[in-house]
Amino acid sequence: MADRSKVKVPKVTPVDLTRLPVKFPKIEIDRTKCTVPFWCKKCLQACPQVVFQVYCKQLLKLKESDPREPGVYEVLPVRRDKCNMCNRCVEICPENAIAVTLQEG
Ligand code: SF4
Numbered sequence: 001m002a003d004r005s006k007v008k009v010p011k012v013t014p015v016d017l018t019r020l021p022v023k024f025p026k027i028e029i030d031r032t033k034c035t036v037p038f039w040c041k042k043c044l045q046a047c048p049q050v051v052f053q054v055y056c057k058q059l060l061k062l063k064e065s066d067p068r069e070p071g072v073y074e075v076l077p078v079r080r081d082k083c084n085m086c087n088r089c090v091e092i093c094p095e096n097a098i099a100v101t102l103q104e105g
C-alpha cells in the first residue's frame, strides 16, 4: 500500500467573499401589487434565466389551494444570481410590481 504520509496536500486559502467582484441584481417584488402570482405567472414565463419561483404559503391538508385567492401564493426570485438584467419581467408585469436594480457595495 502507498505511504500516504508523503502525499503533498495543497493548502486551501479561505476566500474573502466580500472582496470578490461579483454583484447580483437586486430584485424587489411589491407584494401589495402582486397578489395572485400563481394565476398570473407572467414574470415566470418571460424570464429567460428562470429566476422566479411560485410557492404556496398556505398548505392545507386535503384542500386544493385556489390560485385566484389573494395572498395564498407568493413569487420569489430564487435564482437572483442568474439574472442578466434584461428587464423582461419588469416590462411584462401587469401590476408594475417588479423592480430590478444593481446592488451597490
Ligand atoms: S408578472 Fe407581476 S403580477 Fe404577475 S406574478 Fe409576476 S410579479 Fe406578480
Ligand code: SF4
Pocket: 027, 046, 047, 048, 049, 050, 051, 082, 083, 084, 085, 086, 087, 088, 089, 090, 100
Ligand atoms: S431582469 Fe431578465 S433575467 Fe432578470 S429576473 Fe427579470 S426577466 Fe429574469
